[in-house]
Amino acid sequence: MEKQANTTLDTAKDVVTFDVVLSENFVMMELSGIVDVLRIANRVLSFEKFKWKFCSEDGGRVTSSIGAYVETEVIAENPRPDHVVFIGSADPFYMSLDVEKFAARYRHGGALVILLAEAASRYISSNQDNAILHTTHWENRALLEEEQGIYGIRSSLAVTQDQVITSAGMGATADIALALLGRYVSSAKLMIVSKIILHDRIRAFDTLQPEILATLNTDARILNKAVKIMQENIEEPVTMTDLAKSIGRTPRWLERNFKSLTGCSPGRYYRELRLSHAHNLLLNTNMSIQEVALACGYQSGFSVAYRQSFGQTPHQVRRAQIDKM
Structure with a gap:
């Protein structure tokens, strides 16, 4: 059963927890898009409202696509965070972790599962009959169409389906993190966090991935x-x-x-x-x-x-x- 979002005021001391699951050759922009938003939110609130830990299938050091690395814990047998964020590999040929398997483990524990870009693609590949209910980055969508004949994947930045959010990742990761943040902090505090990261507006999940011009003209x-x-x-x-x-x-x-x-x-x-x-x-x-x-x-x-x-x-x-x- 999905955990209900806590909508109490900024002063509520209930801690909100995140597991950030990394694959080898993960995208640093996506890691920063999640963790820095949470870090800045804690700073704005003046207490540690949000906590996170880094996990991987085998634990130990996991290296990003730019060579920086993160020390991780092994994914627990019965994980119980409020949220889990899966950050996939920048290399589609890399045999990454079984996203479907571990997402199911976290869902069983009640976590809201957030799948970014390549991780979302792997999930869609394992759930082809429901591809029209999900999204991923447009490059990954093109690969799924060409290689696996999976069509109908949505073009929006993110889609929520039951306990799973699939998303385009990359620069949209900050929008997703801010949207999640909005469940736990006031609009005023959310706006401050948004301004600190120079994010002039939080794009809605149903925003289409960018075309040539974002304008009402x-x-x-x-x-x-x-x-x-x-x-x-x-x-x-x-x-x-x-x-x-x-x-x-x-x-x-x-x-x-x-x-x-x-x-x-x-x-x-x-x-x-x-x-x-x-x-x-x-x-x-x-x-x-x-x-x-x-x-x-x-x-x-x-x-x-x-x-x-x-x-x-x-x-x-x-x-x-x-x-x-």
Whole structure:
């Protein structure tokens, strides 16, 4: 049974506990996004309202993707924190811990389970029938679609389903931490913490992962529709004429307004979007270079376009990946 959030005043001395579960090669930004928010909240409250400990499957030293490390405890057999945050590996090839197994262990103890980015992806992979009820970082979502054929994953920053929050992680981690904080501190104190970390607004969970422009401007909303169409048609690119027609505008309007608001033409943006997807697939999947090219809408000319964008050929990037293994 899920523990109910304590909504008492800032002066309540009830301690709120967190286990932070780390995988080898974890993302430091996500660790900081959770722990620093809690640390600053304690400072603002002038007492230790929030406590946390670092855990891993085997305990001991766990190293981040930037080389910094954290000493951890072994995950308890019957853990009882109020919350547990799983931070996955920055390397999708790394055989990380069984997120489904350990999330179930924490849920049994009543904890609210928060899964960030790669950890959320592993959970979704183990719960494919319920993929539409969860989210993960857009790069991870693309990999799940390409490698496992899992579609329908949400594009929002975070989704709450029963005792589990799946999320995009990365920069959105601070939004999630602040949202959790809001269950235990007043709005005034929450605003102070937010301002200290220079977070000008706390994004709601249903906020979509960033598109080209976060604005209420009508033209920008129309252009975001164009970007969404681009994102949904990576493998079979649409022409700029068809794209303009899809958003109810002329090709000239699309070209002029897109460049005015983004600094580049829609054609160039579309090309870079496809090549960025190709780069992600080259680094994080075992797909052949030909398969990557086709998945990104290139029947020919892929190597030349890729080299112009990234300064290396796809073969050079793939060889470098092999040499790391």
